[in-house]
Amino acid sequence: MKIITWNVNSLKARLPVVLDYLREAKPDVVLLQETKCTDDSFPALEIEALGYNIARHGQKTYNGVAILSKYPLEDVCSGLAGDAADEQARYLEAVISTPGRPVRVASIYAPNGNPADTPKFDYKLQWLRRLHQHAKNLLPDEEAFVLGGDLNVILSEDDLYDPRAWEGDALFRPESINAMRSILNLGLTDAYRACHTEPHRYTFWDYQAGAWTKDHGIRIDYLLLSPQAADRLAACAIDKHVRGWERPSDHVPVWAEIRE
């Protein structure tokens, strides 16, 4: 089963690129972030025409996550537990019902958190703590699960082009790194790092300052696997070439192949 995660930075603005990519990559499951559209205005027909079932959790203008699947979606649940007052559409979970072994997946859009001396940063850290708690609650069920998305955390200096450029940024603050490490330390596997050790492989390049042509990127999009999913991991890669397409997202897709 080929599962991809992709922050599209507006599904409506990106629809031609998304459809081209789905036709090229033929993923079974797609975890989308920053759809930036309400559930009513989600461009479902064009995506369903390619054979996908859709679960969506959107809001106007900001955030928004969705799951596309060639297999039926079951047990769909929107919103991250731990704060009933949180109205930002950043988490959607479902079970992919295959003829073989099912896989639980989540599409995750963690808060950016900048500027780091404001309540936005506190919200980011609190949100990551809630994600930690939720992952901890899932693990005893011993299911294969894949938490995929834009975690908005740069884990190490191997995952960015220039540490000085990111010093003090909410994506690279020690508190953010520690919050994400504590999630990994529950026993989750960073699928890309399980398959590739070479440094400086990125998933995001800023639109500004020629970041793409200079390869000034960061790695902030992840597929985090439960032990039962990691046992079935066959391959993982970053589809970097998509960043060079016409009107691209600033993020590119990351995919993993999970044996059925």
Added chain:
DNA sequence: ATGCCCACGACACGTGGA
């Protein structure tokens, strides 16, 4: 040292992204 670019909402530029 800072902004560069892009998307959105609803027309002008402010907000948010990372």
